[in-house]
Amino acid sequence: MSANQQPPTTPSLQRPDLRVWALLLGSFTLLMLGYFLLPLRALGDDHPLLSWVLFAAVLTLLTGLLLARIVDSIRGTGRHPGVWLAFLICFSLTVFAGTYYVLADRPGEFDGLVTRLDALYFTVVTMATIGYGDITAAGQGPRLVVLLQITYNFVVLAAAAGALNRTVRSGMEVRAHRAEDGPPPGHRLGHGHGGGSHPGPGQGRRSRGLLRGRKHYEDGGGHQGGGRRGGGGPEDG
DSSP states (O other): OHHHHSTTHHHHHHHHHHHHHHHHHHHHHHHHHHHHHSOGGGSTTTSHHHHHHHHHHHHHHHHHHHHHHHHHHHHTOSSOHHHHHHHHHHHHHHHHHHHHHHHTTSTTSEESOOSHHHHHHHHHHHHTTOOOSSSEEOSHHHHHHHHHHHHHIIIIIHHHHHHHHHHHHHHHHHHHHHHHHOSOHHHHHHHHHHHTSSOOHHHHHHHHHHHHHHHHHHHHHHHHHHHHHHTHHHHHO
16 A cells, blocks of 8 residues: 555655746736736826825735735745745836836836836846936936835845745745655555565564464474474374
């Protein structure tokens, strides 16, 4: 039975990881397609109030989702919290990049930010606190969003990145321990018992019986020996 249970163990550890990584890659691809293809500047100056309300609503929703997944990662609950954390971190950076791109449509708001790639580049540079100076926020609106992003990076994204790092390390340690443990002892015993090449439970019981018989013989071996030799007559009769 144990020999039949061992082979399915390895696929069950590998296949979910492949599906999870495929899901993460597909979600990230759709996110980037939406960022580069959606008409983001349809908001901007035409609907300034709606733009700010939408930005605040999406950022609040992302913050709640990130905090929930951070708690799941700490408690070890939920399904694939690390994948959710990685996706939500990318999503939040995309929201800031889209906001910068919309704000840059107004003259004098940004210096050096023209394309969507410029906005995404500026978002990553701001998150990394590098500050090359090639793109600068000149208007009050962009500077407000930059301040929000810096605060968001230090508070929410830093906690999310720490939880993601913990989740990844924990998963690697679990797989390392499983690889070191190898198949359970019952698997080897069952296989040996069926093939006759390894000691099984029956052979162990037989060995213990022989040891008990030997001890019994040594305790009263002389009497048993005489009885056996003297008992030859009745067997002939």
